[in-house]
Amino acid sequence: xxxxxxxxxxxxxxxxxxxxxxxxxxxxxxxxxxxxxxxxxxxxxxxxxxxxxxxxxxxxxxxxxxxxxxxxxxxxxxxxxxxxxxxxxxxxxxxxxxxxxxxxxxxxxxxxxxxxxxxxxxxxxxxxxxxxxxxxxxxxxxxxxxxxxxxxxxxxxxxxxxxxxxxxxxxxxxxxxxxxxxxxxxxxxxxxxxxxxxxxxxxxxxxxxxxxxxxxxxxxxxxxxxxxxxxxxxxxxxxxxxxxxxxxxxxxxxxxxxxxxxxxxxxxxxxxxxxxxxxxxxxxxxxxxxxxxxxxxxxxxxxxxxxxxxxxxxxxxxxxxxxxxxxxxxxxxxxxxxxxxxxxxxxxxxxxxxxxxxxxxxxxxxxxxxxxxxxxxxxxxxxxxxxxxxxxxxxxxxxxxxxxxxxxxxxxxxxxxxxxxxxxxxxxxxxxxxxxxxxxxxxxxxxxxxxxxxxxxxxxxxxxxxxxxxxxxxxxxxxxxxxxxxxxxxxxxxxxxxxxxxxxxxxxxxxxxxxxxxxxxxxxxxxxxxxxxxxxxxxxxxxxxxxx
Numbered sequence: 001x002x003x004x005x006x007x008x009x010x011x012x013x014x015x016x017x018x019x020x021x022x023x024x025x026x027x028x029x030x031x032x033x034x035x036x037x038x039x040x041x042x043x044x045x046x047x048x049x050x051x052x053x054x055x056x057x058x059x060x061x062x063x064x065x066x067x068x069x070x071x072x073x074x075x076x077x078x079x080x081x082x083x084x085x086x087x088x089x090x091x092x093x094x095x096x097x098x099x100x101x102x103x104x105x106x107x108x109x110x111x112x113x114x115x116x117x118x119x120x121x122x123x124x125x126x127x128x129x130x131x132x133x134x135x136x137x138x139x140x141x142x143x144x145x146x147x148x149x150x151x152x153x154x155x156x157x158x159x160x161x162x163x164x165x166x167x168x169x170x171x172x173x174x175x176x177x178x179x180x181x182x183x184x185x186x187x188x189x190x191x192x193x194x195x196x197x198x199x200x201x202x203x204x205x206x207x208x209x210x211x212x213x214x215x216x217x218x219x220x221x222x223x224x225x226x227x228x229x230x231x232x233x234x235x236x237x238x239x240x241x242x243x244x245x246x247x248x249x250x251x252x253x254x255x256x257x258x259x260x261x262x263x264x265x266x267x268x269x270x271x272x273x274x275x276x277x278x279x280x281x282x283x284x285x286x287x288x289x290x291x292x293x294x295x296x297x298x299x300x301x302x303x304x305x306x307x308x309x310x311x312x313x314x315x316x317x318x319x320x321x322x323x324x325x326x327x328x329x330x331x332x333x334x335x336x337x338x339x340x341x342x343x344x345x346x347x348x349x350x351x352x353x354x355x356x357x358x359x360x361x362x363x364x365x366x367x368x369x370x371x372x373x374x375x376x377x378x379x380x381x382x383x384x385x386x387x388x389x390x391x392x393x394x395x396x397x398x399x400x401x402x403x404x405x406x407x408x409x410x411x412x413x414x415x416x417x418x419x420x421x422x423x424x425x426x427x428x429x430x431x432x433x434x435x436x437x438x439x440x441x442x443x444x445x446x447x448x449x450x451x452x453x454x455x456x457x458x459x460x461x462x463x464x465x466x467x468x469x470x471x472x473x474x475x476x477x478x479x480x481x482x483x484x485x486x487x488x489x490x491x492x493x494x495x496x497x498x499x500x501x502x503x504x505x506x507x508x509x510x511x512x513x514x515x516x517x518x519x520x521x522x523x524x525x526x527x528x529x530x531x532x533x534x535x536x537x538x539x540x541x542x543x544x545x546x547x548x
Contacts, residue, residue, distance in 0.1 A: 002139040004242035005166075006036040008079065009227075011214045011235045013205030015275050016048030023067045026081065027074055029236065036079040036238060037138060042172055042203035043111075043147050044095060046071075046085035049172035049203060050210070055125045061088040068098060068105070076103035080137065084146065084170050086126070095126045097146050097170055099135060107135045111146040112155055118533045119174060119210055119524065120148075131155060134162040143196065147171040150200075151186050153193055160194040166241060167191065167198040175213040175264050176527050180231070180254060183215070188223035195221050197246050199239050204232065206271030209524045209531060211264045218246045228252045232263040233437065258429040261422070261525055262297070266435060268523030269414050270301035273387065280306035282386035284377055284407070285329060285336070287311070287321030288455060290391040292328045292446045293427045294414050298389065299445070300430075300438035304333040308386055311338045312373045314345065316458045320449070327447045332440060341372045348372065366459035370406025377409055387411045390520050395420040397519060397530060398479050399505060400512030401469060407457075408519055416522025417529050419479065420455070420472040427451060470501050478505045484528045489544035503545025513538045 010029055014022040026041055033039055043049055046067050047060075054060050064085055071081055080101035087096035087108065095111035110129020114122040132155050134141040143164025149155040150169050159167065167190060173183060183202075191198050197220050204214035217228040218239040227249035229235040240247040255263070273281065281298050285291045291309075298307045309332075311325045322338075329336035348368050356364075381388045390410025392402045394417055402408045415423060428451060431444035455465040455472070469475055478497055481487040482505065489506065493499050516530045517538060528534045 004240055005038065005138070005140060006079075007168075007199050007239045007241065008033050008036045008039045009199060009201040009216045009218070009229060009237050009239060010039055010041045011201060011204050011216045011229045011233075012041065012045065013234050013271070014042070014045050014048040014203065016051055016207055017054060018048065019046060019063050019067045022046055022048060023070055026071060026083065030074050030078060030081065033236075034078050039079050039081045040168065040170060040199060040201040041081065041083040042201055043084040043097075043170045044086060044172060045083050045170075045203070048207065049084075049212075050119070050121075050207070051086055052121070053125065055086045055093050058088075061086065061093070068100070072100040072104055075100045080106070082144070082168065082170065084172075092127050093125065094129055095122060095146060096129075097144055099137065101137070106137075109133070109135060109144050109146070111149060113148045113152065115148045118527065119529070121532070131158045134159055134164040141165050143167045143194075145169045147173060150190055153190070156190045156194050156196075160196060164194075164196060165244060167194065167196050169198060169200040171200065171202040172212060173202050174524070175211045175260070176525055177257060177261060180213065180215050180260065184217065184225075187217070187219055191219050191221050192223050197221050197226075197241065197244060199241075199246070204234055204267075206268040206275070206523070208272070209268070209521045209529065211268045211523060211525070213260070213264065213267075218249070220246055225251055230436075231255050231260065232267050258426060259433070259435065261418075262426055262429060262435055264525050265297050265414050265418070265426075265523050266301045266438070269297060269389075269412070272412055273302060273306075278387045279385040280308065280387070282377060282381055282384075282388050283307065283309045283391065284373055284388075285309040285311045285325045286391075286458070287317075287323070287325035287328075287450065288453075289423055289427055289446075289450055290393055290415060291325075292450050293423055293430070294389055294391045295328060295332055295334065296427070296430050296440060296445045297414050299332045299334060299440035300435055303439040307332070307334045308380075308384070309334050309336050310377065310380065311336070312341045312376055313338065314341050314369050314458070316369075316460060316463070318458065320453070321458060324447050324450050324453070328445070328450065331443070331445045331447070339376055341369060341376065344372045344375070345369050366457075367403045367406055369459050370403035374406045374409035389414060391415060392519075393418050393420050393423050394526075394530070395472060395476055395479060397516055398483060398512065399469060399475070399508035400515050401465070402515065404515055404518060408515070410520045413520045413522035416519065417525045419476045421476045424451065470505065474501070475505060478502055479509070482506060482509055483534065484526060499545065503543070506545045507543055510536070510540050510543065513540065
């Protein structure tokens with residue numbers, strides 16, 4: 001019988017393009033894992049995932065090979081390393097897994113099934129590899145699958161037929177709501193089909209708009225979980241394989257939906273700021289739910305010292321909003337300023353008075369207020385170096401309930417992929433829980449009044465969101481049908497929504513595409529993020545809800 005294998009699952013957080021930094025993380029783990037046989041690093045770990053058009057640059061491949069050579073040399077002693085890297089052979093570039101052992105590249109395997117949907121665009125830059133074959137390793141045959149190769153039965157079946165004794169899966173599998181259970185379900189299907197145990201390592205961390213949750217695990221052939229790493233943190237664990245069975249180790253409990261969603265938002269913001277070297281964030285604080293939750297996430301991600309909030313009241317700002325914004329800033333412990341916009345707004349109105357002569361005030365004057373606030377935020381950002389966070393949610397972006405160059409000002413939007421009703425649920429959840437690793441207060445941070453007030457932009461007297469939009473508990477399910485599920489108009493109406501309201505929401509959704517194209521990037525947490533997941537034309541006259 002072959003000797004037991006000690007396999008280290010390296011759930012690490014790479015940075016795209018930081019080849020030396022990614023290498024050093026793996027070398028440090030190699031030094032600390034002297035008793036192991038094999039270290040598994042995530043898909044394309046050397047380059048970081050997704051490298052996008054970096055893989056079209058010859059100099060990038062030269063640098064990747066130099067890093068792989070460094071890693072290979074480290075395996076003269078100690079454990080082998082199985083690591084992902086973009087691998088060029090002349091003009092052909094493939095998504096590769098490299099087995100480094102004995103100071104050399106002992107085996108190379110290429111990803112067979114290249115995903116080309118949602119945020120994945122691998123067929124554009126990579127060539128597909130052949131059906132995977134088993135790899136010999138220290139008296140064993142390993143069945144290696146690279147991320148997407150695990151999601152269908154055929155590659156695993158081919159490995160079983162080729163004599164594989166263990167399924168080894170390296171991944172850069174992004175988070176979205178519900179993804180954790182789907183991923184585990186697909187893996188359990190593969191082990192039951194093949195009768196082989198599996199070790200599965202996933203990347204952790206934020207990369208631009210994408211968040212990777214980790215959640216690495218090991219399964220036995222009956223589908224039982226032998227070990228699981230915690231979600232949303234860098235972590236390692238050693239799987240012991242003996243006689244085809246993986247010994248039971250630590251099994252981190254799964255996160256509930258809101259816990260996972262909140263940590264995804266924290267991770268996405270923290271890594272966007274940290275990996276890009278920005279110096280803290282600036283948030284326009286209105287006293288409303290969106291800016292309050294954005295502030296809470298920012299403090300949990302970055303610490304209160306790195307968050308600056310600014311209330312910019314107008315003549316329409318209520319005392320209630322002033323009190324709620326100040327109370328929330330105090331609970332979060334952030335720097336907080338009040339800069340009234342009455343004077344700059346009046347200056348704009350005076351400058352435009354001649355051009356506007358004879359025309360009644362309308363939404364134009366409302367937008368002037370929003371844009372005055374945007375100018376103030378960008379001036380503060382320029383002066384002090386803080387990155388402005390816009391605070392709009394997915395419901396507002398979907399229907400265009402936002403002002404270009406006003407409340408849409410900002411370089412990053414934490415709530416871009418979060419519907420308004422979920423914003424309220426997350427705020428309530430944060431008041432009742434302290435997220436793992438949070439840097440914010442271990443108390444409720446969003447005043448109770450913010451959770452119960454009717455939403456309002458306060459751009460005119462007695463304004464409410466419901467003056468313009470259907471109630472959010474009606475709007476959000478319609479949007480989920482149109483955006484997340486791509487349901488036909490008639491099917492959404494059949495759920496009980498009035499046809500006229502569904503048609504109106506559909507029209508607002510399509511007509512607002514030009515605004516969304518100019519919106520800041522944000523944290524992707526659903527399958528249909530406004531961006532690479534959902535690509536609609538700006539010029540588009542199609543309406544299912546329009547008849548006649």
